[in-house]
Amino acid sequence: xxxxxxxxxxxxxxxxxxxxxxxxxxxxxxxxxxxxxxxxxxxxxxxxxxxxxxxxxxxxxxxxxxxxxxxxxxxxxxxxxxxxxxxxxxxxxxxxxxxxxxxxxxxxxxxxxxxxxxxxxxxxxxxxxxxxxxxxxxxxxxxxxxxxxxxxxxxxxx
Numbered sequence: 001x002x003x004x005x006x007x008x009x010x011x012x013x014x015x016x017x018x019x020x021x022x023x024x025x026x027x028x029x030x031x032x033x034x035x036x037x038x039x040x041x042x043x044x045x046x047x048x049x050x051x052x053x054x055x056x057x058x059x060x061x062x063x064x065x066x067x068x069x070x071x072x073x074x075x076x077x078x079x080x081x082x083x084x085x086x087x088x089x090x091x092x093x094x095x096x097x098x099x100x101x102x103x104x105x106x107x108x109x110x111x112x113x114x115x116x117x118x119x120x121x122x123x124x125x126x127x128x129x130x131x132x133x134x135x136x137x138x139x140x141x142x143x144x145x146x147x148x149x150x151x152x153x154x155x156x157x158x
Contacts, residue, residue: 004031009040016046025056036067041074048079072099077108084114097124101132107139 003011016031029050035043048067051060065086071079084099097118103111112133119129 007034007038009035009038009043012038013040013043013046016043020046020055025050029056036070039074041071041076041079044068044071044074045076045079048082077103077106077111081108081111081114084111088114093118093123097128100124101128104132105135105139107136107143112136 004015012031012035016028016035019025019027019031029047032043032046032050036047044067048064048071049055050057051064051067053059057063065083068079068083068086072083080099080103084096084103086096087093087099088096097115100111100115100118101124104115115124115129115132118124119126124132
């Protein structure tokens with residue numbers, strides 16, 4: 001609580017998650033709004049989900065997209081993926097593929113799969129797809145370590 005009182009955006013975002021898990025969507029909204037106001041990109045992503053799902057707030061596509069864009073600009077890969085999905089559903093396939101290229105290149109798996117589908121449909125060039133695939137693999141390889149592999153193996157035992 002001390003970190004929340006000190007306006008620590010990470011602590012506020014964490015408290016928002018706890019409130020959401022408890023079903024207190026008003027409390028979650030309050031904490032995530034404060035954290036987002038302090039520039040916490042994960043809080044922007046969580047707010048976009050609230051506006052998308054209508055949990056604790058009325059569904060609002062404009063606010064959902066605003067928070068998705070803020071999170072994506074800040075480097076939140078899932079937000080970038082969802083922006084790509086939105087653009088694709090809106091018929092803006094080139095913009096969708098650009099979002100998928102950015103997040104796939106940073107290791108986001110769903111974006112890589114969407115990019116594969118886009119390549120099969122001819123929505124992205126072979127060169128762009130190949131470059132994104134190489135960058136994706138490099139990003140995934142960079143996250144590998146014996147400690148992470150041991151933790152993953154342990155997690156599967158539980």
